[in-house]
Amino acid sequence: MTISTSPSTTLVEFRPLVGQSRRIHVNGEQLHGRRCVDCNGADGKLVPAGHVYTDAGEGASPYGWPVVVHSEHLAAGQ
Secondary structure: OOOOOOOOOEEEEEEEOOOOOEEEEEOHHHHOOOOEOOOOOOOOOEEEEEEEEEOOOOOOOOEEEEEEEEHHHHHHOO
8 A cells, every 4th residue: 555645735524434523634636535535545445434524615514525545444443
């Protein structure tokens, strides 16, 4: 599994399928479901992980984005 980082990230609320919501930083590739939200890797099996929510502006509801993780992260309880 390749782990990489991106200099441009956004702080979002992550609501996983299982477990507590938490604030995490994501990049554009993670936000669009092309990379794992835990390790930023793109290789291996990526599975649905829940949603992240971005601020939609004053008075607007947050916007939800479906995100993915490697299946190993789910098995490990991350």
